[in-house]
Amino acid sequence: MDGTRTARLMDGTGLAGRITEDVAKTAADITLRTGTVPCLATVLVGEDPASVTYVRMKRARCRRAGIESRQVALPASVSTGALVDTITALSQDPGVHGILLQHPVGPHIDERAAFEAIAPEKDVDGVTMHSFAAMGFGLPGFASCTPGGIMRLLDEYDVDLAGKHAVVVGRSAILGKPAGMLLLGRDATVTYCHSHTADLSAIVREADVLVAAVGRPRFIAGADVKPGAVVIDAGYNPGNVGDVDFGTARERASLITPVPGGVGPMTIAVLLAQTVEAAARQLAVRS
CATH class of the missing domain: 3.40.50.10860 (Leucine Dehydrogenase, chain A, domain 1)
Known part of the structure; x- marks a missing residue:
């Protein structure tokens, strides 16, 4: 894409609202039944x-x-x-x-x-080793909420992950690592980067899908974003600043999450969705 175009914003707030509406309907049905x-x-x-x-x-x-x-x-x-x-x-x-x-x-x-x-059946935040293992093997369980929200955003915007190079910057147990595993489960080729990664910029430039989850404001420069890449900024730093330099990255990406209003609302929406799913399972409520 040329430098005169700006990326389409991925509206996490809107999608989270729709998910929450569906959750409310399901919760009401469970309560009624x-x-x-x-x-x-x-x-x-x-x-x-x-x-x-x-x-x-x-x-x-x-x-x-x-x-x-x-x-x-x-x-x-x-x-x-x-x-x-x-x-x-x-x-x-x-x-x-x-x-x-x-x-x-x-x-x-x-x-x-x-x-x-x-x-495990109540781990709706997806933080236990059991949940991580189930996710890694593609078995029933609950995903970590932020990575789960990221996947729902990618689905909402019809991002085809098969064969794409996904780069995850960050390796925390509840964000970076599970995000990479979920992307791998969708047939993306995944590279994890972290504080010891040599020549991080060169790897970021190869990303078709970039997930920034390092917790450092504007850590990833827009100049390092591959033209046409999908940029998921999971960082939230003081001053409503993400891990990506949004202004410059938006001039190169095809899709990008704003901060705030992107990944953040999705985290809570997935938490609510997984809570009603857990309740339905425990109460043996069939859809």
């Missing part, structure tokens, strides 16, 4: 302002979608053992259908141990 309201339990450790705001946002979205939101607030000083016990109790509670552990949880806590206390 079983007398049970789908329930998402959110565990919040401490009072990190960003986490508190995010949890409040999720609770509001749950209300709009007809999902019960149960919040469990624990002090920042909670031990790993006490946190694991809390999550184990929620896993055993038949009135809870999905569990979300808001992270970060504090440096003194073994976050992985806490995640693994979530029963």
